[in-house]
Amino acid sequence: CANPRLLQRDTPEAFWSGRLALQVEDASAQSFSAGFELKGSARQGELALFTPLGGTLAVLSWQPGSAQMQADGKTRSFDSIDALVQQATGSVIPVAALFDWLAGRDTAVPGWRADLSRLADGRVQAHRSDPLPAADLRVVLER
């Protein structure tokens, strides 16, 4: 039978803001932390990344079939949000699943294990065991 999750449903316009950090084991170059604003849905949305002092680092946006990154005065296009995030951060981060995780839905993502137990405190963590190197994603939502 059809898996309901695959049915096309337009999730309501979401908006989250806070800070996120990716800690990649023995690959400091890929580790980073940034302020963020995530809005829209996995299908169509935007992720803005900020410096600690409030400047905008990059704005990633996507819609069905394409994704764009604006940074350093340039706009670059990609065919998917995952390809875009890999280019922007040098690492694999499941942005689509992030919408579900932040909404409290523990969507499964191959190679990732999410911990939503502290969502009430605005905290979400996820551990990536595949692809290697292993990495920890930590998200803190602003109250």
Next chain:
Amino acid sequence: ACADGLESLENFVKTVKSGRADFTQVVTSPPKEGQAVRSKTSTGTFEFQRPSRFRFIYKKPFEQSIVADGQTLWLYDADLNQVTARRQSQVLGSTPAALIASAPDLRALQADFALQAAPDKDGLQWVVATPKAKDGQLQNVRIGFKAGDELAALEILDSFGQRSVMSFTKVEVNPSLPAENFQFKPPAGADVVRQ
């Protein structure tokens, strides 16, 4: 003589070797049609010691510290339990903090920024600093001085149109600040990322 913003900046860079102030920072998202403008307010303390040491300690709404010890720029986010360390030379040149804290004199500033006096506003004298690097993250930085070149405000407009206004209060000019204020030791258990 009625010093304009540029003279205030020159006096400030020359005579104010160290400083401390409380800050309130309001970051406002760029106006986009169909979207309400959102703004976030944070507060904390700012200290600096020329030639290239400063620190921003954010207290509300979350704990974060940015410390420049002269060589390394340390960023610590308590909630994320992560410390990021970058070489100051790599990062500092065209960041607003460099304007206030680290430039030894105006000429050094003018290596990275075109400086221009701007009309008085809100009772302050202003200078507009436009980065010379074209594809940077900043459109311009406006520095506001109260009479007598006391630093009062820093307005940062980034290349996406996001505006960050930092207002300083309880400003102390040339306080003697302990050296360890500008040293950073990663807390035990925090992940340290060197880039």
